[in-house]
Amino acid sequence: MQQATIAAINVHAESEYPRECCGLVVVLKGREKYIPCRNAAAGTEHFILPAEDYAEAELLGDITAVVHSHPDVPAAPSQADRVACEASGLVWHIVRVDQVDGIPVAGETATLEPVGYVAPLVGRTFSHGVLDCYQLIVDWYKQERNITLRQFPRADDWWNDGKSDLYTDGFPQAGFVAVEDGVQPEVGDVILMQIRSNNGVPNHAGIYIGDGLILHHLYGRLSSRDIYGGYFQEVTRAILHFKG
Structure with a gap:
């Protein structure tokens, strides 16, 4: 310059x-x-x-x-x-x-400069709208299935604005449909969770990767693989399957 x-x-x-x-x-x-x-x-x-x-x-x-x-x-x-x-x-x-x-x-x-960098799926730092729980799902689908999911603008703290239900509205537009209650998740299914949302809506999403594990990225933490049980099952509001 x-x-x-x-x-x-x-x-x-x-x-x-x-x-x-x-x-x-x-x-x-x-x-x-x-x-x-x-x-x-x-x-x-x-x-x-x-x-x-x-x-x-x-x-x-x-x-x-x-x-x-x-x-x-x-x-x-x-x-x-x-x-x-x-x-x-x-x-x-x-x-x-x-x-x-x-x-x-x-x-x-x-x-x-752009050099083809791709953030790792596990251990990435959190930055809402850039490296967050939805972007982790986008990146998993691209890397594992060569599927490009739709992107959505998402303001930080949208789950506390008194009106937004971004994930309930957005995931169907990205090609996902809800599975019936009681059906066990398959690899690639998205698990919608509600964690401290004043709007009372799902505001966190993980992806089921098999063997009882989810890959997800909690707000303010590193992305991680965790057992899908206990607390995460308690806060689950829907399981979604990709139909395209």
Whole structure:
């Protein structure tokens, strides 16, 4: 990147601290320009770049890179960064911002390029909308059965907004149908669970992988294989079979 672009990124990253900043690098009439975007995410630990901001940047020129900041942590890409970079097909730049004598100061910058990275099914870190329980099911179906499931936009904490029933509504659109009560799950079946949902709806999903085990990704934890019994059976609300 050109020095003027780096300087503009640093100013934006410092101004957004302690939240992550996000933006886009575009080439406009042969010149590189940084376009600051809004971070639509709640909290300070990740970013969501609104689709409308991306569309507006596309009208200005060719988008060449995605930019965001890492407040108080190294600029090294997280698993979620690597997965999202692959999905975007663009170069990513990550800038670290630390508080020095009470003032946010931008520091090191790391650059990430799409190289075909795929997050492991077990042990992946949680990032809602990027590496969460639904994405784990999407990735399992792609790796194990070469089936591409439909993606859905999903706001963090949707299960507590007083109205949403995303999984009940969404899984049928992705090709799943409910099995009858009492039927034992088959490998590949999705198990819908309700875990601390103010909406009173299923908000967690795992996939049955045989031998009494489920593969799932609980909020804030690493993805794991666990015995399907006890608590997980108690909170089960439906078992779904993929019909396509």
